[in-house]
Amino acid sequence: MIATIVSLIRRLDWQALQWRWPLPTWSVFVAAVLLAVLAIVTYWTRKPMPWSRRVVLIGLRCVTLWTLLLMIGGLALARFESQKADLIILLDDSASMQAPATASAPVSRFATAVNILGKDSQRLAKLEEQFELQIHTLKSPLDRQTLSESVREGTLTADFAASPLGTWWMESLLAQRGRRTAAVILLSDGIVTEGRTLASAATLAADQQVPFVAVGLGSDQPASDIRVEDVLADAWALVGDRIEFRTTVRVTGLPDQEPIDVRLIDDDTQAVLDTVQIRSTGETRLEPVVLEFVADRERVANLSIVAQTFSGEENTANNVRDISVELRDQPLKVLLVQDQPSYEFRFLKHLLERARGMGEEAPALIDLTVVLQSSDAKYAQQDASAKVLPPVGVEQLAAFDTIILSDVAVALLGDVFLKQVAEVVESKGVGLVVVVGPRHLPQEIAGTPLESLLPVDVARVQSPEFFGAPVGIRWTVLGQQAASLRLSDQGAPRLPRLTAVWRAPVVRPLGRVLLESDQSSPTPIVVTQLVGAGQVRLQLTDEMFRLESFDGTGVLFERYWLQCIRELAKGKRRAVETDWELDVEGDRFVEGAAIPIRVRVDGQPAEVKVNLRNREVDRVVTLERDAAGGYRGVAQDLPAGDYRAILVQPLQATGEVPMDRFAVETAPSEQGELQSDFAALRSAAAVTGGVFLTADEARTTAFESAIPQVPSTPIQPLPAEPLWNHPLLATWLFGLLCAEWMLRRRWGML
Numbered sequence: 001m002i003a004t005i006v007s008l009i010r011r012l013d014w015q016a017l018q019w020r021w022p023l024p025t026w027s028v029f030v031a032a033v034l035l036a037v038l039a040i041v042t043y044w045t046r047k048p049m050p051w052s053r054r055v056v057l058i059g060l061r062c063v064t065l066w067t068l069l070l071m072i073g074g075l076a077l078a079r080f081e082s083q084k085a086d087l088i089i090l091l092d093d094s095a096s097m098q099a100p101a102t103a104s105a106p107v108s109r110f111a112t113a114v115n116i117l118g119k120d121s122q123r124l125a126k127l128e129e130q131f132e133l134q135i136h137t138l139k140s141p142l143d144r145q146t147l148s149e150s151v152r153e154g155t156l157t158a159d160f161a162a163s164p165l166g167t168w169w170m171e172s173l174l175a176q177r178g179r180r181t182a183a184v185i186l187l188s189d190g191i192v193t194e195g196r197t198l199a200s201a202a203t204l205a206a207d208q209q210v211p212f213v214a215v216g217l218g219s220d221q222p223a224s225d226i227r228v229e230d231v232l233a234d235a236w237a238l239v240g241d242r243i244e245f246r247t248t249v250r251v252t253g254l255p256d257q258e259p260i261d262v263r264l265i266d267d268d269t270q271a272v273l274d275t276v277q278i279r280s281t282g283e284t285r286l287e288p289v290v291l292e293f294v295a296d297r298e299r300v301a302n303l304s305i306v307a308q309t310f311s312g313e314e315n316t317a318n319n320v321r322d323i324s325v326e327l328r329d330q331p332l333k334v335l336l337v338q339d340q341p342s343y344e345f346r347f348l349k350h351l352l353e354r355a356r357g358m359g360e361e362a363p364a365l366i367d368l369t370v371v372l373q374s375s376d377a378k379y380a381q382q383d384a385s386a387k388v389l390p391p392v393g394v395e396q397l398a399a400f401d402t403i404i405l406s407d408v409a410v411a412l413l414g415d416v417f418l419k420q421v422a423e424v425v426e427s428k429g430v431g432l433v434v435v436v437g438p439r440h441l442p443q444e445i446a447g448t449p450l451e452s453l454l455p456v457d458v459a460r461v462q463s464p465e466f467f468g469a470p471v472g473i474r475w476t477v478l479g480q481q482a483a484s485l486r487l488s489d490q491g492a493p494r495l496p497r498l499t500a501v502w503r504a505p506v507v508r509p510l511g512r513v514l515l516e517s518d519q520s521s522p523t524p525i526v527v528t529q530l531v532g533a534g535q536v537r538l539q540l541t542d543e544m545f546r547l548e549s550f551d552g553t554g555v556l557f558e559r560y561w562l563q564c565i566r567e568l569a570k571g572k573r574r575a576v577e578t579d580w581e582l583d584v585e586g587d588r589f590v591e592g593a594a595i596p597i598r599v600r601v602d603g604q605p606a607e608v609k610v611n612l613r614n615r616e617v618d619r620v621v622t623l624e625r626d627a628a629g630g631y632r633g634v635a636q637d638l639p640a641g642d643y644r645a646i647l648v649q650p651l652q653a654t655g656e657v658p659m660d661r662f663a664v665e666t667a668p669s670e671q672g673e674l675q676s677d678f679a680a681l682r683s684a685a686a687v688t689g690g691v692f693l694t695a696d697e698a699r700t701t702a703f704e705s706a707i708p709q710v711p712s713t714p715i716q717p718l719p720a721e722p723l724w725n726h727p728l729l730a731t732w733l734f735g736l737l738c739a740e741w742m743l744r745r746r747w748g749m750l
Contacts, residue, residue: 028073035065053747057740064736071729076720085182085710087131088172089117092165092188092217093138097158099189099674101695102219109217110158113187116215116698117147123703130709131182138168163188167195169212173204182710183211183690187698189218190677198677202684211690213706215698218676222253222284224312226260228305228321229286230587234570235644235659236326239358240365241295241566242483243325248286249278249307256282260308264291267302267322267615292483296358298329302615314674317666322614322642329357331367332569333400337390339373339409339440347545348406351554351561353385365562369400373412394420398428401569407437407542410444422449426532431568435539436502438464442538453536455511455529456504461540463502470497472518473525479514484567485526487547487559495556496546501525504540534571537564573656582610582647582658589664595635599623599647599658608633609649614641620648640666 039061043054097110107115117124117135124144127133135142138160147156165188172184184205192198205212227250237243249262257279264274273293291305307319334352338345355365368385380386390413391397397420410418424430434454436442445451446458473495479485480492487493501523507513511529516522528537547557581600589595599608608623608631616639623633647658678692685692691706 028069031069032066035069036062039065049747049749053743057743060736060740060743064733064740067729067733067736071725071733074722075729076722083180084130084132084712085180086176087127087133087182087707088176088184089133089135090168090172090184090186090188091117091135091137091142092163092186093156093158094160094163094191094193095158096163096189096191096193096674097217099218101217108158109189112217112695113215114147114156116187116695116703126704127707131707136168136172138164162195163191163193164195165190165192166197166199166201169198169201170196170204173201173208173210176208176210180710181208181210183213183707185213185215185707186681187215187217188681189674190214190216190681191673191675192677192680193673198680198684199687202687205684205688210688211708212685212688213690214681214685214692215695215703216676216678216681216692217695218674220676220678222675223314224253224310225315225318226251226254226307226310226313227318228262228307230663231305231321231323233323233325234573235661236328236573236656237295238332238566238569239295239298239327239329239362240562242292242486242563243295244483245291245303245305245323247289247291247305247321249289250284250286251278251280252284253312254280254282254310256280258310262289262291262305262307264293265304265306267304273303290481290483294358295325295327297327299327301325301327317640324614324644329363331364332402332565333367333369334565335369335371335390335397335400335403336406337371337373337404337408337413338406339412339437340407341372341375342407342437342542343545344435344437344542345372345406347548347557348404348561349385351548351558355558355562366565373409390417392417392420394423394428397421397424398430400424400430401572402431402433402565404433404435405441406433406435407439407441409440410448415448418449422453425453425534425536429533429571429574431534431565431571432531432536433539433564433568434536435542436461436463437542442502453529453531454538455508455527455536456524456538456540457506457508460506461502461504464500464541470499471501471523472497473515474518474522476513476516478512479526482514482567484563485514485560486563487556493556496543498525498541498543498546500541500543502540504538533574535568537568580647580652580658582645582660584645584660584662587662589638589662591640591664591666592637593664595638595662595664597621597623597633597635597645599631600629601631601647601650601652603650605650607649608647611646611648612638612643613646614643616641617643638664640664 039058042061043057091113093110097113098108101107101109101112124133124147128144133144135144135147137156165186169184169186173181190198202212229248229250232246233243245264249260251260254260260278260280262276262278263272265272274291276289276291278287278289289305295301302322302324305321305323309316309319313319336345336349336352349368349370352366352368356362357365369391370383370386371388371390372379372386375386377388380388397403403421403425421432425432432450432453434441434445434450442454442456442458442461443463445454451458475485475492498517501517503523504527507524507527508529511527513524513527515526516524523540525540526537527540528535544560545557547560548554580602581598583598585596585598597610599610601608604625610621610623610633612619612621612635619635619638621633621635623631626632642663643661645660645662652658682692684690693702693706697703
């Protein structure tokens, strides 16, 4: 009986009480007051009795009279046809939900989500009592019974091919327009692979005032992954060049200070050409890596940059990046100009004359032209490489890869020659080396067209500083990173000491000091600067010849100069001017996407063909002429990999073969990224005024507490339910009368 009364009181909507009293409402209150006064007068005029008994009897009489008043007034309960608020449950069944819920538990995220909903057989049933329950998966909607049967029969699986969570959520909200929605509950790992983001959907939910309850499944700790990003390298190089491959390695999810080997591998021989070890930091980080090798012979070198794989990596394909470089065997043209011979000149001239390429029968590496300004006329007749005067003309100077001006008499060169040198350096990419000396340089360069090319303020160079005790040479930080100054394969070698260095107190903003003296206030010795398409190197001493005999082999001097010339010659390769162009319109493409190719050539050839190749694919694409006079085509169905596009028809008579690089990547899959995005789920819940729960929290009553209690919405009135003749009310009145009678009898008032 008591439980029934309590339940009735709890379910009672006090605002829905009404009565059929024919008089105004105020008259009911007046009648109630008069009845209370009658009860007081009835017992107050009685013979003296304790005040406590008097109060109890007055209270019982008042409640009895008021109950009669309500029954006479026809007390009734208004009823309405109502609609419960909707509760939408989105159960993510994308393929990423097949991943383990935690690293230590084999249970999948999807199984965890189903377990949360079916924690006990009454969870969904209780929610269905309060709300109009809607359960959706990405594949189809479900009801409570179908969900239970599907779980029991094992037909409910997580195999949807994408995760459009934001779009799915927005569509659910748009379908609810005009309906009252208590909340949207999403059980998911938060991974979105296509469509709108959760943040954009959260904005719509906030506008509609629909809270978002997110249950995060899986782990937001990054999975172990090592990815080799794009590689920067020259498309071709000369035999003997030290080729650098610059890339970045993205390290995710590895313990702090874990060593990772990154190797450069020759695909043809599987030989490891270079290895660099980096260390993880415990966080996601991009680590720069520079790998290098010396071009050994004329060929197309197919190479791979391979990062070490670790257990737990889901995607090991991104640990490898393929790249190819064309290696050519052709001499470097060098112009060496000096006023009078010096030790530096003699050692350098002899080195360049005897330098050979790779191999015992290799041809001369340097096509040398020497101009000794103060020599007699017969010198040029006796020396095959000597000329009386330097070549004049932009075309003739542009034929050289590197020009070396070593303590030249600037006045004898002439202003026209200096302007032409400046032009070919800036526009044609010809390298320039300026070696100071005791007679002319660098002071005579001040005020000439070459002054702006040098990496120091020539007007403030002090000449020269002779040291009482010879000073050593050391690499700067930039010098340690320069491949052209790698003088040994076994670390940094000892270098000779110098007795004289020209002091340059002001280095230009773009100048980079590579070598300096080892004093407390170091003096720059070798400074370089990029100028337009070319590069200029200034040597502020004429004693680098000491490298020749310092190690007893001459290797230091040879590597210093040959690597310098090779480095400066690269500018000319990159500055080749041609009207022919091949452009793959994009750098990265998803597997299966169309790859647009554009070519511009001279004339109107009947066919233009482009070869697309890597170490596994060799395909030719024919391009058609477009309205603008160029040629366009599309490559399709290329498998994932790194490619080179090379123009093979027509062939250019002179200059470099047009080419371009691009990569085809595997389309993002559900298994490609398994790190749960709890941050996006938390943010979306916060924007909408909802709650984010972990899987453990969702198994508790926190799940029900997170759902707002939204009352049902009245639709239309129903016949009122009379309460004045309800058995409970009659029992209540009878109980009051009996209680008053029994107390009066007990207290001797009958």
